[in-house]
Amino acid sequence: GESVGLHLPTLSVQEGDNSIINCAYSNSASDYFIWYKQESGKGPQFIIDIRSNMDKRQGQRVTVLLNKTVKHLSLQIAATQPGDSAVYFCAENTRQAGTALIFGKGTTLSVSS
Amino acid sequence: DTEVTQTPKHLVMGMTNKKSLKCEQHMGHRAMYWYKQKAKKPPELMFVYSYEKLSINESVPSRFSPECPNSSLLNLHLHALQPEDSALYLCASSPLPGGAYEQYFGPGTRLTVT
Numbered sequence: 001g002e003s004v005g006l007h008l009p010t011l012s013v014q015e016g017d018n019s020i021i022n023c024a025y026s027n028s029a030s031d032y033f034i035w036y037k038q039e040s041g042k043g044p045q046f047i048i049d050i051r052s053n054m055d056k057r058q059g060q061r062v063t064v065l066l067n068k069t070v071k072h073l074s075l076q077i078a079a080t081q082p083g084d085s086a087v088y089f090c091a092e093n094t095r096q097a098g099t100a101l102i103f104g105k106g107t108t109l110s111v112s113s
Numbered sequence: 114d115t116e117v118t119q120t121p122k123h124l125v126m127g128m129t130n131k132k133s134l135k136c137e138q139h140m141g142h143r144a145m146y147w148y149k150q151k152a153k154k155p156p157e158l159m160f161v162y163s164y165e166k167l168s169i170n171e172s173v174p175s176r177f178s179p180e181c182p183n184s185s186l187l188n189l190h191l192h193a194l195q196p197e198d199s200a201l202y203l204c205a206s207s208p209l210p211g212g213a214y215e216q217y218f219g220p221g222t223r224l225t226v227t
Binding site: 031032034036041042043044045046049051087089093094099100101103104105106108 | 117119146153154155156157158161169203205211212213215216217218219220221223
């Protein structure tokens with residue numbers, strides 16, 4: 001069954017606010033996590049990833065936090081822009097051969113001007 | 114070239130038709146994937162090819178038949194589909210098989226079965 005899920009199906013923010021999207025996972029063996037952004041009519045687009053030997057990783061305007069103790073992953077978007085409006089999926093995997101990404105349910109982020 | 118391409122973008126087919134979806138990548142990736150995505154849902158894994166060999170089949174009905182002619186191409190042959198098979202079909206690739214690598218997704222083929 002699905003081992004990765006998101007806490008909120010939708011999140012609405014004002015332009016310029018910081019956004020936090022959360023994800024819980026249940027497989028303690030998972031050691032690789034990815035956040036994807038999917039805009040309407042497009043395929044998922046890689047945002048940022050993190051491996052289990054890290055707690056935090058930063059990109060351009062985005063930060064991913066990993067809390068292995070409570071099996072929680074979050075994506076922080078700084079100074080959210082209208083172009084950030086999309087569905088955000090977390091995904092997890094293990095390093096074992098013969099495995100594939102498991103996606104969470106997704107959070108729809110709506111940014112208003 | 115860092116993209117995965119898929120053709121066609123849209124496809125409408127009847128339940129008795131035979132059609133194929135195509136996927137191509139020129140990043141030298143050795144793992145390729147087919148996913149099915151329904152509206153407002155996450156992608157669901159269908160098939161995984163590792164080094165041009167089928168390595169994972171997630172109990173997909175036989176009316177979906179994957180093919181990997183070479184390391185750059187991935188096809189999905191469709192026959193006798195049902196209306197509930199209407200969905201966005203996504204192709205993805207990763208540098209190597211296994212779970213420690215980012216998957217790059219194509220734009221998808223929007224399939225409608227009438």
